[in-house]
Amino acid sequence: DIQLTQSPSFLSASVxxxxxxxxRASQGISSYLAWYQxxxxxxxxxxxxxxxxxxxxxxxxxxxxxxxxxxxxTISSLQPEDFAxxxxxxxxxxxxxxxxxxxxxxx
Amino acid sequence: xxxxxxxxxxxVKPSETLSLTCAVSGYSISSGYYxxxxxxxxxxxxxxxxxxxxxxxxxxNPSLKSRVTISVDTSKNQFxxxxxxxxxxxxxxxxxxxxFRFGTDYWGQGTLVTVSS
Numbered sequence: 001d002i003q004l005t006q007s008p009s010f011l012s013a014s015v016x017x018x019x020x021x022x023x024r025a026s027q028g029i030s031s032y033l034a035w036y037q038x039x040x041x042x043x044x045x046x047x048x049x050x051x052x053x054x055x056x057x058x059x060x061x062x063x064x065x066x067x068x069x070x071x072x073x074t075i076s077s078l079q080p081e082d083f084a085x086x087x088x089x090x091x092x093x094x095x096x097x098x099x100x101x102x103x104x105x106x107x
Numbered sequence: 108x109x110x111x112x113x114x115x116x117x118x119v120k121p122s123e124t125l126s127l128t129c130a131v132s133g134y135s136i137s138s139g140y141y142x143x144x145x146x147x148x149x150x151x152x153x154x155x156x157x158x159x160x161x162x163x164x165x166x167x168n169p170s171l172k173s174r175v176t177i178s179v180d181t182s183k184n185q186f187x188x189x190x191x192x193x194x195x196x197x198x199x200x201x202x203x204x205x206x207f208r209f210g211t212d213y214w215g216q217g218t219l220v221t222v223s224s
Contacts, residue, residue, distance in 0.1 A: 043216055044214060048210075049209040050210070096206075098152060101152050
């Protein structure tokens with residue numbers, strides 16, 4: 001199985017901050033990586049797919065980059081509604097594993 | 108608008124079989140995409156369980172493969188999950204979702220299944 005790690009696991013930030021989350025894969029996954037946002041009690045929401053493509057309806061302050069084994073999710077200016085947990089998922093090969101998550105909290 | 112809705116018992120006894128159904132509206136399963144199940148134990152991360160293509164091809168997480176069956180009923184536009192020999196470790200919120208090659212774009216609201224006697 002391909003293992004995904006995320007850093008940091010927890011992030012405290014203020015509204016307006018630029019936030020970057022990293023996802024690393026245990027082996028190359030090309031661009032088969034997606035990012036999700038999950039709020040308490042809710043299903044995950046797709047933000048980015050194919051490593052850097054913004055899902056329809058997602059604000060442009062979210063962006064993704066990377067390929068191979070290292071990927072980043074960036075929020076250019078953190079908004080109050082962005083406080084949540086973020087997960088990466090690889091879809092290069094089965095099983096489609098998720099990263100452990102990064103919780104973004106209010107400073 | 109594509110919508111998915113999980114249904115099934117919220118409480119299952121240990122050693123029994125967990126059975127959930129996902130009803131899809133706004134899109135015909137027969138038209139394509141993969142349809143999958145993901146679970147999340149309380150307070151923990153996401154675990155991909157498996158997926159099925161509209162043709163019936165299935166892909167399972169090896170960690171659960173011996174206990175999992177995913178099936179599709181295109182006439183009812185729904186797909187199902189069966190997980191046998193459950194233990195307390197299978198207690199989780201179970202999500203059904205639509206999956207494409209690069210991501211999972213539509214999710215059900217999730218249903219909590221508790222394994223307890």
